Each structure stands twice: as structure tokens, then as C-alpha cells.
Amino acid sequence: MDFAALSFTAFSIFGIFGNVVSILALSRSKRLRNATTAFIINLCAADLLLCMFSMPMSALSFFERRWNYGESLCILFPLLRYSNGAVSLESIIAIAVNRYVLVVYPNLYQKIYTATKVFLMIAAIWVLTLITLLFPLLQLWGMFGYDPRVGTCTILPLNGKSPKTFYYILGFVLPSVIFVFCYSKIYCVVHRASEALRKNSLPMKEMNTVSFSKTTCCFNKRYRHAEESGEKRERKDLRILKVLIVLFLSFVFTFLPVSLVKIFKKEDDFPILNIFGYLGIYLSSIINPVIYIVMSREYRRAYSELFAGEQASNSSISSRRPNTT
Template sequence: MNLTEVTVKYPRGATIFAACCASIFCVLGVIGNLVTILALTRCPKLRIHATTAFVLSLCISDLIFCLVNLPLTASRYINEAWTFGDALCQLFPVLFYGNVAVSVLNMVAITLNRYVLISCYQYYSWLYSKISIWVQLIFIWGVAFLLMLPPLLGIWGQLGLNPSTFSCTILQKDGKSPKKIIFLIGFALPCTVIIIAYSCIYYSVRKSRKKLKSHQPLPDKRITKREKDDRRLTKLMAIIFICILLCFLPLMIVNVFDDNDPKYPVLHILASVLTWASSVINPFIYAASNRQYRSAYSKLFRIVKSSVAFSDSKQGSRASKEKIGSVTLKPSGASS
């Protein structure tokens, strides 16, 4: 098929905007996720925490997404065509939807980890042993990519190019496609679990605070600290809720209700851009919001800073020696 004969549904201004966003998110996402991975893996105290394993898994998934999917996405929006061949067109949606699903499922794992830690602590050591953590990580990555197996094999739907949107995605085969089911299972259900779990965490924390306060009146300073902790927790919950809804809900809605023949192409681009943004903001939400993780960032930056300073001083010392060695000594008695 001659792609130039196909009517492109996206306005040129929207495709340029999408290409710019994909390029910016690619750079910021690679830097942010790579720094987070280095910072957390270099800290022995954090490596033993179960939450760290899921945060690292989330960052690795987002790093792959930023390194592979976003550059290809930027290129197709700039060219308004897919120029990388059929094989990569088959692989692209597997990596795209698979990595997004891995990110969402890792968020679920982080949320459930916090819920068990706060509300069901008696089961924590059993649920988050080393073996259990590896089983959960394998399950997360396995389920995320197994969802893409039916269309990849052509059993239910198929993977290929939609010429009007120049996107490599899940297409219908014999009038059937698993795309809506994948979005409902891979995104709607996990997001619902996250919201319910965080609501339970917040309710549990508030309940324990009130119970402690009624049985053991606290001094004014301790009450103030508790109230600050509650406000901080409320703020963090609100940020997580808003980010999850903003990043993933629009993409699910447009792909479920306006998929086969998009009537609102600009909304599809905006929904996609919001989903890409999640790969950039995730390190800040789940890592930078933790005091211990911020300390790991600081240690990494101090190491980098000291390494750069040492390198500069070494080069300066070498340059000084070369300068001294190149000076010609004048014989005594010579006039100046």
C-alpha cells in the first residue's frame, strides 16, 4: 500500500508537538531513571528493602521505554510514517504496551507492599522474603508481556501498522481485537487496586492515630508532628492518585471508546503524551518522596562531584608540571 495515498488523521501541529514531547521525555526519562537506579543500587541499606526492588523494577521498565519506544515514537511523528520495517513494527507494540503494563503493575506492587507494611505487618516477612520478591517480579514482567502474546501470534487480533495514524499497534483480525480487554485488565484493574489500597492505607493510618491519641494523650509537640505526618501522607496520596489518573486514564478511555476509526485524533495524541510522562515522573514520585532515597541521591551526587573535582585537579596539576618543565632557565649573569 502506498502510505502517501492514505489520509493521515493527525494535524501536523499535533504531530510536531508529540515529537517534541517524546524527544524531551526521552532525555529526561533516561537521566532520571538511570540516576535513580545508580543511587539505589549503590546504597547497601536500601538494597535489602522490598520496596526498593519494585522501585528498581519500575525504573528499569521506564528506562527501556525511554531508550527504545520514545525515540521510535518521536521519529514516526516527525516523519508521519513508520520507516523501520515490518519486524520492528511487530516488536514496537509489544515493548510499548508491555513496558507500560510493567510500570502499572510495579506501582501496584509498591502500593501493596506499603499496605502490608502498615496494615498487615505480621505477614510482611513471609510475603516479602527474597524468594517471594523474585516470584512477584517475575510474575509482574511475565503477565505484562503475556498479555501481548495472543495478538503477536495472530491468535486474537494482530500486530501491525495502522496507516491513517502511522502507528504500529494492535489491529483487528477477523473483526476481533483484544485491545480493549488488554487495557481493562492491564490498566483499569491495577489502577483501581492502587486507589483502593492507598485509601485503605490512609484510613488505617488515621484510625491508628486517633486510637493512640484517645488512649495516650500526646504533648502538643508530638500532636503537631503527627498532624504534619498526616498532612504529608495525605499530600503524597493525592499526588499519586492525580498522577495515575492523569497519566493512564485518558489513554485507556480513548483506546476503549474511540479506537477502530479515531474521531478525535488530537485526544489520542494528548493521552499518549500523558502516558509517556509517567516514565519521567515515576522516579520522583516513588523515589524522591522517600527520605532514605533522597539521601541515596545526595550520596551519588557527592561521589560524582568529588570525582569531577579530583579529575579537574589532576589535570590542573599535570598542566602545571608541563608548564614548569617547558620553562627555559636563564644562565646566571644574563641580563633581564
């Protein structure tokens, strides 16, 4: 219990700092004003709320081995924890679908992801999440309350029925299916593009050694330009795929333990695994910004601008080749 409480406290401190910095850096960057960034900021906002309220309250309840903060907070605590966790998951799904459309259907991307539609998508994420949690809030299907088995306030059965198992199945299975679908499609597109470039490289080399006419030279220039554009697009799509794979692996690592415990109702049999399950959920709220910093040059530039200032960042960027994720 003490280890869990100390971990929640540390996660809260690092999570608040990381998500606040991420929101400031990404919102201030003019180069990153796109749909993907909007979903990432929404993800960081949900994680920030989790770090500011749910983690400290979890730490206190684990330290004290009981709930000493009244019935109202015992309802608000799981409501915010479940809603913020759901919004975080749905934001990751939205990012995956966004990257899928960009790679697989690039001609439709600008039509689908306009500023208004992105705003409506983000609003829908929050509204649908809150509607789903109205069932235990209004005691229509389960109820919010204190569970002595896990030492915290959560969703309890009402008349022998509870939506908790359904929430965890939906929260793990649905993202997994969407992630696998999007990633496999992106991989197929990237693989086909790579094969096409390799097949076209041989005729290009042969053409350069045979014909030196003006017309052929012009054609070769256009061909080389198209080939370079294709290679650049392939590299960009490959980077997108890598980021999505890392996000998926982190999702599985952080959500699988608690999902197994809750789905199979093993809180009493494996209390340690239940605690580590909560640690995994909270850990997911602080590692998402790290993933984007490590794997995206553009996001690293945004953080650089925030800390070093616009002038210092521009001088360092000018020495690098521009690239996007």
C-alpha cells in the first residue's frame, strides 16, 4: 500500500509537469496547428486532470487505508477517474484513426479534418464519455461508492449488477481492435510504396545510361523528383507507423493488468496485481508526452521553443533539415 501511495504521489508530480509543458508547447507551436496536435492536447488535458485530482486522492486513500473524505467526493473521485481515463483512451484512438486517414486516404484528409469537425470530434469524446458514466451516477446500472476490497471509491454492484466489467472489456478490446486495424492498413500502404520505389529504381538507372537527349533528361529530372517525393512520403508514413506501434505497446503494457483483474473479477485473489493495475493506468498518463518527445522531431522542436525561446529555437532549427511527423 505504501509503495502504491508513494508511486501515485510521484506520478502525480511528474504527470502534472509533463502534461502542462506538453499543452503549452504544442498549443504555442505554429507549425503544429493541425488535427493530430489537437487530439494530443486533448489527451494531455485528460491526463492532467487525472494527475491533479485522481492520483493525489488515490495516494491519500492508500496511505490511510480508508476513505475519510465524505460521500460526495467518493462519488466525484471515481467519476473523474473513469471519465478522464476514457477520454485519454478515446483520444489515443482518435490519433490512430487520424494517422490512418492521413496515410491510407490522403485525398480525403483535408475534407474530414477541418477545424470545426475536429472541435466537434473532441467535444463528442467528452460528451459520450459522460453519458456512459451516467448509468452508475444515477444508479441505473451499478453505483459509485467505497469498496473495502480495493481500498478506494469505485463502481459498486447495485442489485447484483455493475457496468465495471463491461467498461473494462470495452476500454481494452475496442482500442485494441482499432489499433490493429489502423496499424495493419498503414503498414500495407507503406510496404506497397516501398516495393513500388524499389521496382522503379532499376528502369531509372538503365534509362540514365542509355539516353542523353534533352527530352529524356527532362523526364529523368521529373522522375527523380517524383521518386524523391515518394521516398519522403514513405519515410513520413514509416515514422507515423512507429509512433503508433509504440503507443499501442504502451497501451497494452499499462492497461492489460487492470483489465484482466477487473474482467475476471480477481481483486480478492490477486490484490497485488490489482494495485499494479492502478499503477499501470496512472503510468499511462505520464508516458504519453514522453513518447511524442522521443519519437517526433517536430514535437521536440516545440518543447525547445517553449524552454529556449523562439529566437534560440530558430537558430538551432536552421541547422537541421525540416521534417514532419
